[in-house]
Amino acid sequence: MNRTSIIYIVLISFILAAIVYSFYFYKQVQDYDQLIEKGMSSESSLPTYHFALIGEEMNHDYWRLVGQGAKETEAAYDVFVQYEGPKRSNPEEQLKLLDIALKSQVDGIIVQALNDNFTPLIDRAVEAGIPIITIDTDSPDSLRNAYIGTDNYAAGQLAGEALIEDTNGKATVGIITGSFDNAHHQLRVEGFRDVVEKVEGIEIVAMDESNITRVKAEEKAYEMLTEHDNITAFYGTSSFDGIGIVAAAKSLNKEENLYVMTFDTLNENIQLLKEGDLDAIVEQQPFEMGYKSIEIMLDIIKGKSVQDTYFTDASIIRISNLDNWKSEKDEAS
Template identity: 65%
Template sequence: MMKNRKLLYSVLISCFIIVAGFSIYFYYQTQKLTNQVSEATTVDEELPSYHFTLIGEEMDHDYWRLVGEGAKKTEQNYDVWVEYVGPRRSNPEEQLKLFDIAIKSKVDGIIVQALNDDFLPMIDKAMEKGIPVITIDTDAPDSMRSTYIGTDNYVAGQLAGRALVEDTGGEATVGIVTGSFSNSHHQLRVEGFKDIVEKEAGIEIVAIEESNITRVIAEEKAYQMLTEYPDITALYGTSSLDGIGMTAAADSLGMDDVYMMTFDTLPENIKLLEQEKLDVLIEQKPFEMGHRSIELMLEIMKGNQVEDVYHTDAKVVKKEDLDEPGIEEGNRYD
């Protein structure tokens, strides 16, 4: 009888321990779930007032990384969430898909690089749905876009042309490696350059090729030019990667005396300028473009009038200018 009672007590105690254990477990699980719901509610309550999407050309490119950093920095000072998206490599079709997604997501505003005329109907579609659009780096003036911010690419091309005329004394045989034949900002950089140098009787442009904004193709095209036209004394590149390819081609051919100029004060280009393999860089302001684009969009959200175009500065940078503050820091500003 005593053994049966002890066994019964043991079973009851074991059951009590098991029930207590389950109770404690479910209590903590309930508390955890409650905390998660509470945190989610808090996040919802603290969501920024505005959601903007910035669609860049190429996420892996240093230039567009700076544009994105400039835009994202505004989150520190304004009630805004900046969603920065884009293809890994330059791909207008993918940009257009991201543009369509942003419209369907009903974001508050879209900042986009309008690489070609295919972007015009998408810009107008967003505007008609009440979503303001700012073009950045590359404009679409024939669209309904709210405003444009970026380099005056024609003027930038003129700056390059004047630098060439000055540095060569108006005597040069020139090859051009352009990032793209179809992208309007590269077209304008070539047009501005030509309009300056073609006024000089001693300067002749003998070839122009497309790099597709890649250093490998830029090197191939520059090598082809320098081989076919060994009398070339100057090369002009319209994208930041063209200079890297051009200098590599000249090195492989042992042509150390070819005058070289390209766009953007990115780290690799700065190094080539220091090594005197590049003679001139055309500096742009990508960080400022990104930052100001969000500030302009916020002005539009407030119902304030904005100008049709905002041009960021471009200037000629030579080796002796590298000591100036800000150049090697990617044109950041505080």
């Protein structure tokens, strides 16, 4: 092979390499342009409003429904709902999440205000221009813009009236409350007491807290049934209290003729009602609370007039009206 041929081969190789590199470079530029366009498209489709919802307990059917209600608004409104909460009820963790939401400067915060420790942070958020709605548990002395949830005092009264009716005004009562410290449980006890203490044949002989766990509810109910052999009725103020009370009564063979009332239509509670182990359930509307909280928040942001409180319905579910309740739920879904 002569020198000229070698030069031609080298030149052709350079040309081919340049063509391949040019094509590769062109492809990279095209891919990068597509990424930019995709990013710009993604940015332009971001919701206008970013709301934080801080619940009590992520691993709880009641709070799952609150979250589902709030998240469902994303399909109807120009919003993104960031739903956060502790795995188990923990006010300190909720306060940290509230602080994070405040510092993140979200457009609005929906939070369960379990105790007075929430008031300073709620006030700081409102003063910083972030509207606050309390949900499930109110902080009426704070600067919050509105409350949505059960009227917990009225729900306690409703429970008291149901117990009087179902026991013909004669009962020796033990109370298992979810928490002595949480405002909504305090109100449910207060409302209940104010009704039943007017009836001569009803006496409350013991009260303890379950820390919103079925294990603790069972332990406390067991102690009450052991110490107060004359207890004929129990009132539980949280979702798991009835489950724990029934378990304690069965372990002591005292479930016969024992009246048990609890809160919330968990699947387990409904099953116990069917089996005759629970006598009454105080139903709340967690899905509605979540959904309407976002609608109220949008009204606040748009400068519309809103109410101070939005009470969702509470009702009593017994075996006598269970079929009607299920039919209504099926129709609504």
